[in-house]
Amino acid sequence: MTKEELLAMPADDYMQADQLAYFQAVIQAMKVETQARIEQSRSAIESLDSPADPADVASVEEERHWLVNTIERDQRLLPQLEQALGRIQEGTFGWCDDSGEPIGLKRLLISPITKYCIEAQERHEQIDRHQRQV
Template sequence: MASVTGDDIDVLNKAKRALPRDYAPDENEDYMSDKQLNYFRVLLLEWKRSILEASVGTLQNLQDGPIREPDLNDRASSETDWGIELRTRDRQRKLISKIDAALRRIDQGEYGYCEVTGDPIGINRLIARPIATMTVEAQEAHERREKVSRDD
């Protein structure tokens, strides 16, 4: 399965906390009803907004100037921190493109259905990973195929 970092989970949880508390999707409802689609649209938009908001601080720090630590160890530590921060932002940039793709699937009526089998992905999986494009079974099969091709 695609790696999910603590930062991604934190930002997603922050987005979930910003949603109205009066509704949560339920497996007993009609699958991908208007209420569910609206819930996921708002969640995805809020998640994207949270990511963009977090990236503003990184951009501001980059614009404030280069690292000027007099001590070589301090400079190396600062450069390592910057490298980690920039990799995190790059990962989040890729996540935003996945969020945009999920929003397009909502608009096209394809959201919530596996791109491989066409089966419903499931509410609980979408709540946990709103950008999911495959059922758990299809994702596991995909990962097994990837592992076999890597091992060859």
């Protein structure tokens, strides 16, 4: 199934077997890509040499720092991907955790790991901003 076919489906087909299978494949592919990126970044870190020139040391350290940040970001993503796959198995994928309303295909295509509809996400972000200010 393509993205266009998915979006062309009737509203009554929301989160039926075909749509769930589509998102499961997308999320599985994201998981494989993320794991591969983690391994590539780790290999890149291991292959970095310690240069003798002090000017090159800063550049190597900057690259190492960037690679570590990439690994950390991807490691935070993996559990979210697993949770999304779990929601597919439970039959709750595509439905807002707060309101129970449909999240929407367009939103899920942009971010298949999302747990909230737009309104609930905005509410959560507002709460987070308020808590950071306090």
